[in-house]
Amino acid sequence: MGRLNLTNAHKAMIAELYARTRSTVDDLPYTDEFDQLHAEFEARSSQQISKHDFWRVLSGCRKGSRLVRKER
Secondary structure, eight states: OOOOOOOHHHHHHHHHHHHTOSSOGGGOTTSHHHHHHHHHHHHHHOOOOOHHHHHHHHHHHHHTTOSOOOOO
């Protein structure tokens, strides 16, 4: 599996998109909201990324403290 070529600007875009959601990162997988985030990221960034890789980047952003903290 190849390494993703996402810039810090792409990761900032993912963080911005996530900030507009109501769900926490852990609650997002397999939801319509996650699918919408993924589709909007692809449309805005012109990057094709699998949902699995999108989830990995989103989780990595959380671990790197790049995402707003939400109450469960």
